[in-house]
Amino acid sequence: MNLAGEILTPRVAEFSRQWEGRLIGAFPLRQFLAGGESSVVFLTTYETRPAAIKLLRTEPLSADAQLARWNAAAKLSHPNLIGIFASGRCDLDGIPLLYIVMEYAEEDLSQVLPNRALTAVEAREMLGPTLSALEYIHRQGCVHAHLKPANIMAAGDTLKISSDGICRLGANGRSAPSPYDPPESANGIASPAGDVWSLGVTLVEALTQKLPAEAAELPEPFAEIAHHCLQPNPADRWTIADISKLLTEPRAPAPTKKRYLVPVAALILLALLIVVVLRVRRPDTTVPPPAAPIPTHVTEVQAPDIIDQPLPEITEQARRTIHGKISVNVNVEVDPFGAVTDAKLVPPATSKYFSDRALIAVRQWKFRPTNVEQQWRVHFEFRPAGTKVQPRRLSP
Numbered sequence: 435m436n437l438a439g440e441i442l443t444p445r446v447a448e449f450s451r452q453w454e455g456r457l458i459g460a461f462p463l464r465q466f467l468a469g470g471e472s473s474v475v476f477l478t479t480y481e482t483r484p485a486a487i488k489l490l491r492t493e494p495l496s497a498d499a500q501l502a503r504w505n506a507a508a509k510l511s512h513p514n515l516i517g518i519f520a521s522g523r524c525d526l527d528g529i530p531l532l533y534i535v536m537e538y539a540e541e542d543l544s545q546v547l548p549n550r551a552l553t554a555v556e557a558r559e560m561l562g563p564t565l566s567a568l569e570y571i572h573r574q575g576c577v578h579a580h581l582k583p584a585n586i587m588a589a590g591d592t593l594k595i596s597s598d599g600i601c602r603l604g605a606n607g608r609s610a611p612s613p614y615d616p617p618e619s620a621n622g623i624a625s626p627a628g629d630v631w632s633l634g635v636t637l638v639e640a641l642t643q644k645l646p647a648e649a650a651e652l653p654e655p656f657a658e659i660a661h662h663c664l665q666p667n668p669a670d671r672w673t674i675a676d677i678s679k680l681l682t683e684p685r686a687p688a689p690t691k692k693r694y695l696v697p698v699a700a701l702i703l704l705a706l707l708i709v710v711v712l713r714v715r716r717p718d719t720t721v722p723p724p725a726a727p728i729p730t731h732v733t734e735v736q737a738p739d740i741i742d743q744p745l746p747e748i749t750e751q752a753r754r755t756i757h758g759k760i761s762v763n764v765n766v767e768v769d770p771f772g773a774v775t776d777a778k779l780v781p782p783a784t785s786k787y788f789s790d791r792a793l794i795a796v797r798q799w800k801f802r803p804t805n806v807e808q809q810w811r812v813h814f815e816f817r818p819a820g821t822k823v824q825p826r827r828l829s830p
Contacts (some may be wrong), residue, residue, distance in 0.1 A: 453489075456765040458533050459523045461487050477538065480519045482539045488598065489531045491526070495525070497532055504534050507600040510574060514567035534598055539587035539785055543640065546755075547583055552640045554653050560586065560640060561681060563593040568629055575603050577624040581632035582614040583639060588787075591749060594647045613645055617666050617711060627668035633677075634663025658677045665778055737825050739808075741772065742800035746791035746821060748815065753818050760785050760816040762792040765828075772801040780811070788816050806830055 454476070456463045465477040466554040467486065478487040492500055501521060508518035519539040524531050543560070546552070552560065564586060571578055578585075580599035587594050605624055616631035635646055637661050642649040652660055652827055659680060660673040763780035777796050792814045801808065809829045 443804045449721065453526055456526065458487060458489070459522070461533075461535055463521070465603050476571060478535060481642070482536055485519060485535050486538045487533055487535045489526070489533050491523045491529065491531055494767060496627045503601050504598060506602070507597050510571065510576070510597060510600065512567050514563040514594050515570070516594045518597055536598060537589055537594070539589040539594065540790055543583035543586040545786070546800050547639060547643050552645045553823055554641075554656070556639065557641055557656060558681065560593060562635070562678070564595055564633065565674055565678050568633070569678070571600060572626045572629070572674060573658065577603055577605070578629050579624040581629055582612065582636055586636070589671050596612050616668065616670055616783065625668065625672070630671045630674065634660045637663070648743050673726045737827065739802045739827070740799060741802055742798070743823070743825075744798045745823065746788070746795040748788070748791060748816065748821065752787060755818070756816060760788050762789050762814040762816070764792055764808040764814070765794050766796055766812055768801045768806055768810060770806055772803045774799055774801075788814070
């Protein structure tokens, strides 16, 4: 999620977790999701569905411009763009803030790459929706200006890119340099060619877990794409249409991998721009490419006191990301009527995607009514071939 226009505000980080349960207009701050010194993100509700609300502290002189950018971005509509529902001003504990309510995304690409690189198939599946969204943005006279792994997200089973940093072509789209910036970003002008450069850096990192300056080689056709994206002169870079054409046209398979080289001048310019960027730490997870849930082989142990036990819906491609197994434990509170009143993860939770699916499922369970409240622990074990579920009563 884009953090452009923010200022360092320790008070935001200090108070953010205390804001759970507060209201911003009609939007409750249901659960703290992530935060830095100048912005925080909470889970909220928009028209009965989950959404994300970001609270941002900006300089007073830039607040109006930021709201104008959000309002313009909210008018854009594309299936691979995170939707913007509302934005405005608010005040919490004497801190003036801007807020933006957006479509909720369960994970992003930056959470995958610390553990593994994408396969060639996954890289193609990532590029398709990303190129489609960028092509649409550019046709509207706008620029994304913040493309990077953290802004390539999974909302349900659909890959989408962030929209809260979109700005008009030629606008000053960046507040601080990052490793994903094109060399010309020093002049502060955002352009479609800059998005192409950022896409090239992101593609290299997705396939190698390294930035271009450290990467050695890429498989085709990604080596050719990266080479043409990372040209120091913006005029020499491919367009989004050029990249899409290469991916869609039939081509003979390359017999060998092409060595990937970045021009020395580009490396020098890029190195000058790399800074330490504050990143919000979120639980490690795996982002599955788009796919519909499919039936899987499931081993379940259903205790006599459990009447209904819905199982987590896991996509086929999400299962392909599992190496070995992923375990998720959930503590469940049950009222005397057999309804689940609370469900919480038992740390550590190694995958947000699978943890979320486990919580969604267990909250729908129905237990046999008793005269007392009950406590259960449910163990989920996700494997490529299926899911094992083991419930165990803790009390009474």
